[in-house]
Amino acid sequence: MQKLTQIFSPTLNSDDLIAVSPDWTRADFNRTVFALSGRLKAAGVRSAALWFEDAALFACAVLAAWHAGAEVWLLPNLAAENTEWGGGADVWLTxxxxxxxxxxxxxGLNIWSAADVARMPSENIGNSLNHEDFRIxxxxRALLKTSGSSGASQIVVKTAAQMEAEAWMLAQTLPFQEDVATVAGSVSPQHMYGFTFRFALVLTMGWPMVRAQCVYPETLLAAAAAQEKSVWIASPALLNRLGANRNWNALExxxxxxxxxGGALPDDTADLLAQYAVRPFEIYGSTETGVAAWRSGSALWQPLPEVVLAQNDAGALSVASPWSGGRFQTADLVEMQNGGFTLLGRQDRIIKFEDKRVSLTEIEHKLLAHDWIADAHCGVHPQHGRIAVWAALNAEGIEALRGQGRAAVAAVLKRHLAGSLDKVVLPRYWRFADALPRNTQSKIAAADFQTAFTEAQTSPVWMPSENPAAQENGFEFVGKVPLDLAYFGGHFAGFPLVPGVVELQWVRDLAAQFEWGRQSVVRVENLKYQQFVRPNDTVAVRLDYDAGKNRLTFKMTNSDAVCAGGRLVFGTFGGNG
Structure with a gap:
C-alpha cells in the first residue's frame, strides 16, 4: 500500500500496472501526470474543471492539477447548470x-485534452520529476458538486489529506486484500463514491483500474471475466439487475x-451475489461525510475506525472523522445498538399526514417485498399533496398489468400495503414503469419524480432504428410503449391497448420531423389495424415518403408481426391532393 500524497515516490516499481484496456504502467502514468502538471504550472492555472470517461486519465488530471497547485472541480454530469459552474474554472481538463x-x-481555447498529452511521444513528455518534488x-483541494437529487445542489470540498486518510483506513478495513486485483466500476469517479474507490483507494492499494465505466451489467461482467481477479465498485441499481440468469461460471x-x-442493497441481491461470486461489502456515507460505516451480511452498520457517531434530539445520525472535515449532521434516523446502528429512514422522508407519521422509505421496502415490484420510489404528489408511488414492475408485474390493467395492479398493491399500514396513509397516486431512472448513485431526482406525476406519457420515446438496412430509402423509428400511456385508462381499463387513432397520431408526429411531413393530410388510404399494440411492446414505425405522389406509406410492427399500416396523402384541401 502507498499513501496517496506519496503516490509518486521513487521507491515504487515503475513497471507496476496502473490501468488496463489499454495497459498503462506506473512509468507511463507518472510521465503523463508530470507533463500535464508542467503545462498547468506554465499557464498559471489555479482551477480546472474535470469531465472524464477514462478513469486512468481522470486520475492523471486530478494528480497533475494538485501537483501544479491547482484545485479540481468535479462535475457530476453535463447538465447546463453544471457546465455553467465548470465554466468558471481556468481550464477544462477532459x-x-x-x-x-x-x-x-x-x-475552446481553455479546453485541454488530457488524452492528447497521453499520446505524446515519451521524448516530448520528459520526466521533470525530481525526488524532492514528488509529493502531492x-x-x-477537490470541489465536488452534489447531484441535487433531493433539492438544491451543494459544493463540498475535500482535500488530498482527507482522501488519503479515508483510503488508508478503507485499505485496512476491507475484507478482501488481494495483492493484484483489477478494479471495475459502474460508478463515475466524478462523484464522491467513485472518487474514493476508483481513484484514491485503487492508487493506495496498487490495484490496476479498468478505464471505462461499466454502466451495464453486461459490461461489468465482461470486464470482470477478462481479469484473473477483479473487485467491483458498483451501485445497488446495477447489482439488482444482474440476476441468476447470467454466465456466472465464467467468473468462478x-x-x-x-x-x-448509494443505498441499501436488498437481501435477495446480496444473497445471490454471495452464492455466485462473493457477499457484497456495503458502504454507508455521503459526499459530505465520506465513508462512515460498512456492513456485510448483517442489518447492523459498523462505523469505520476513527469514525465517531452521535445522534441529535430527533434521532438523526451525525458523523465525524479525519476525512469528513468536522462533524456533519445527516438526515438519517438510526437506532444505535452494539456499537453500530440500523437505518430507520431519512428524516426528510418521514412525513406527517393527517396526524400520522409516515415513513416513505418503509412504504418502499414493503412494496419491494411484493412479487410484482422490481423497484419503488415513494413521495408526496407535487400537486395534490397525497402519498404517491412510482413503481417499476418486473416481468410478472408487467404481465399482470397487461392482463388486468393498471387500476387492478394498483388495487393489489394497495391491499398488500393495507396489511401493515393505516388506511388513511395508503398511496393515492401510482405511476408504473419497467425501470426507474436512478442515477449512478441510485438516486431518483426530484425533478424526475415531479415529471412522472405531472406530465402525461402520450407516446413511446422514439429513437432511430440502429439497423442500417431499415433506413435505406426510408426512415424507421423504434420505441417501447409506456406502461402508463395516458390512453390506457379508458381503452380498455381491464385490457389496455393503444387506440388506432393514437397509433395514427404517432405516425403523424414522427413524419412531422421532416418538412414534407408537416403538410396537411387530405386523406388516409388503405388503413388497416392487424394486431393490438399493448403496454411494454417494442414497436417499430417505418416511413416511406414518395415525393412524386406526395404521399407517405407507413407500417407499424411488433417483433415480426404487422400491427398497422396505410398511406397518408398530403396536399391542400379543395385541391387534387
Missing part, C-alpha cells in the same frame, strides 16, 4: 473535448470483492 465544446462553455500537497473464483454504495 478526454472528450468535443462534448465540452458542444456545451458552448468557452471559446496535503492541502490540495475470479471476483475478489464487491463494494456497493
Amino acid at each position: 478526454d472528450v473535448p468535443s462534448e465540452i465544446a458542444a456545451k458552448n462553455v468557452s471559446d 500537497p496535503a492541502a490540495a 473464483g475470479r471476483v475478489a470483492g464487491i463494494v456497493s454504495a
Whole structure:
C-alpha cells in the first residue's frame, strides 16, 4: 500500500500496472501526470474543471492539477447548470473535448485534452520529476458538486489529506486484500463514491483500474471475466439487475470483492451475489461525510475506525472523522445498538399526514417485498399533496398489468400495503414503469419524480432504428410503449391497448420531423389495424415518403408481426391532393 500524497515516490516499481484496456504502467502514468502538471504550472492555472470517461486519465488530471497547485472541480454530469459552474474554472481538463465544446462553455481555447498529452511521444513528455518534488500537497483541494437529487445542489470540498486518510483506513478495513486485483466500476469517479474507490483507494492499494465505466451489467461482467481477479465498485441499481440468469461460471473464483454504495442493497441481491461470486461489502456515507460505516451480511452498520457517531434530539445520525472535515449532521434516523446502528429512514422522508407519521422509505421496502415490484420510489404528489408511488414492475408485474390493467395492479398493491399500514396513509397516486431512472448513485431526482406525476406519457420515446438496412430509402423509428400511456385508462381499463387513432397520431408526429411531413393530410388510404399494440411492446414505425405522389406509406410492427399500416396523402384541401 502507498499513501496517496506519496503516490509518486521513487521507491515504487515503475513497471507496476496502473490501468488496463489499454495497459498503462506506473512509468507511463507518472510521465503523463508530470507533463500535464508542467503545462498547468506554465499557464498559471489555479482551477480546472474535470469531465472524464477514462478513469486512468481522470486520475492523471486530478494528480497533475494538485501537483501544479491547482484545485479540481468535479462535475457530476453535463447538465447546463453544471457546465455553467465548470465554466468558471481556468481550464477544462477532459478526454472528450468535443462534448465540452458542444456545451458552448468557452471559446475552446481553455479546453485541454488530457488524452492528447497521453499520446505524446515519451521524448516530448520528459520526466521533470525530481525526488524532492514528488509529493502531492496535503492541502490540495477537490470541489465536488452534489447531484441535487433531493433539492438544491451543494459544493463540498475535500482535500488530498482527507482522501488519503479515508483510503488508508478503507485499505485496512476491507475484507478482501488481494495483492493484484483489477478494479471495475459502474460508478463515475466524478462523484464522491467513485472518487474514493476508483481513484484514491485503487492508487493506495496498487490495484490496476479498468478505464471505462461499466454502466451495464453486461459490461461489468465482461470486464470482470477478462481479469484473473477483479473487485467491483458498483451501485445497488446495477447489482439488482444482474440476476441468476447470467454466465456466472465464467467468473468462478475470479471476483475478489464487491463494494456497493448509494443505498441499501436488498437481501435477495446480496444473497445471490454471495452464492455466485462473493457477499457484497456495503458502504454507508455521503459526499459530505465520506465513508462512515460498512456492513456485510448483517442489518447492523459498523462505523469505520476513527469514525465517531452521535445522534441529535430527533434521532438523526451525525458523523465525524479525519476525512469528513468536522462533524456533519445527516438526515438519517438510526437506532444505535452494539456499537453500530440500523437505518430507520431519512428524516426528510418521514412525513406527517393527517396526524400520522409516515415513513416513505418503509412504504418502499414493503412494496419491494411484493412479487410484482422490481423497484419503488415513494413521495408526496407535487400537486395534490397525497402519498404517491412510482413503481417499476418486473416481468410478472408487467404481465399482470397487461392482463388486468393498471387500476387492478394498483388495487393489489394497495391491499398488500393495507396489511401493515393505516388506511388513511395508503398511496393515492401510482405511476408504473419497467425501470426507474436512478442515477449512478441510485438516486431518483426530484425533478424526475415531479415529471412522472405531472406530465402525461402520450407516446413511446422514439429513437432511430440502429439497423442500417431499415433506413435505406426510408426512415424507421423504434420505441417501447409506456406502461402508463395516458390512453390506457379508458381503452380498455381491464385490457389496455393503444387506440388506432393514437397509433395514427404517432405516425403523424414522427413524419412531422421532416418538412414534407408537416403538410396537411387530405386523406388516409388503405388503413388497416392487424394486431393490438399493448403496454411494454417494442414497436417499430417505418416511413416511406414518395415525393412524386406526395404521399407517405407507413407500417407499424411488433417483433415480426404487422400491427398497422396505410398511406397518408398530403396536399391542400379543395385541391387534387
